[in-house]
Amino acid sequence: MQTNAITNSSLGTTAQPTQTVSTDLDKNGFLKLLTEQMRNQDPSSSNDPTQYFQQISMMTMVEQLTNLATLASTEAQQAAAGRAEALLGRTVTYKGTDGAPVTGVVERVDLAGGKPTITVGGVDKIDPAKLQEVR
Numbered sequence: 001m002q003t004n005a006i007t008n009s010s011l012g013t014t015a016q017p018t019q020t021v022s023t024d025l026d027k028n029g030f031l032k033l034l035t036e037q038m039r040n041q042d043p044s045s046s047n048d049p050t051q052y053f054q055q056i057s058m059m060t061m062v063e064q065l066t067n068l069a070t071l072a073s074t075e076a077q078q079a080a081a082g083r084a085e086a087l088l089g090r091t092v093t094y095k096g097t098d099g100a101p102v103t104g105v106v107e108r109v110d111l112a113g114g115k116p117t118i119t120v121g122g123v124d125k126i127d128p129a130k131l132q133e134v135r
Helices: 025-037 049-085
Strands: 092-094 102-112 118-122 123-126 131-133
Touching: 025 049, 049 102, 102 123, 123 131
Parallel strands: none
Antiparallel strands: 092 102, 092 131, 102 118, 118 123
């Protein structure tokens, strides 16, 4: 049975959602690949079944290391944000664009972008790590 596509030119085109294709092999992709490999293996071949378990163990270790690295990164960002927030209302000194020391009161903390910045005396986007003195 043949089907013909029906088109209506008065409706125009519809936007299709875009998908991003990942080229990385994540844990789910690895497990699918391993499952297919086991399903299609030749029983008469001399493959060692312990290799599959070693691969699974290795993937589990990689997953846990990835989780640990993600957790450490998140905690480091939260700690930096906490240190920046503790500067609110404090008098600080930093090196200005001309190299001369600038002193002022921390008025605001901006946490956007993953790395906190502070506003001192009306000057935005000062890196708290570059402060020379805090009073």
